[in-house]
Amino acid sequence: QLFFSYFKDLVGREVTVELKNDLAIRGTLHSVDQYLNIKLENTRVVDQDKYPHMLSVRNCFIRGSVVRYVQLPPDGVDIELLHDATRREARGG
Numbered sequence: 388q389l390f391f392s393y394f395k396d397l398v399g400r401e402v403t404v405e406l407k408n409d410l411a412i413r414g415t416l417h418s419v420d421q422y423l424n425i426k427l428e429n430t431r432v433v434d435q436d437k438y439p440h441m442l443s444v445r446n447c448f449i450r451g452s453v454v455r456y457v458q459l460p461p462d463g464v465d466i467e468l469l470h471d472a473t474r475r476e477a478r479g480g
Contacts, residue, residue: 393469394419394457403433403458404449410438412447423451 397416404425405411411434414427426448432441 390423391419391421393472394423394425397459400460402427402460404454405456405458406449406453407455408453410434410441412441412449414447417446420451423454425449425451425454425457 394416398418400416401413402416403411403413404427410432412427412430413433414430417426417428419425426446428446430444430447432438432444435442
């Protein structure tokens with residue numbers, strides 16, 4: 388639940404999602420659910436030469452189980468909020 392609530396605060400911001408198959412997609416975070424399924428709008432592939440078939444894709448739904456990393460905008464990371472939330476999780480509350 389920790390990351391779900393954190394990602395919900397990033398809706399409308401630009402993120403890069405790297406998939407387990409090495410495909411990285413940059414776009415505006417439209418929505419995220421409790422399974423960390425992600426919907427991106429205004430997408431573009433980071434390595435367009437390697438994935439030319441993805442050039443026409445503008446919106447996509449990414450299943451949470453295929454996500455390797457989500458790169459957040461540098462000004463979108465509230466370190467103190469994450470520290471506090473992880474401490475609460477560790478205490479079980």
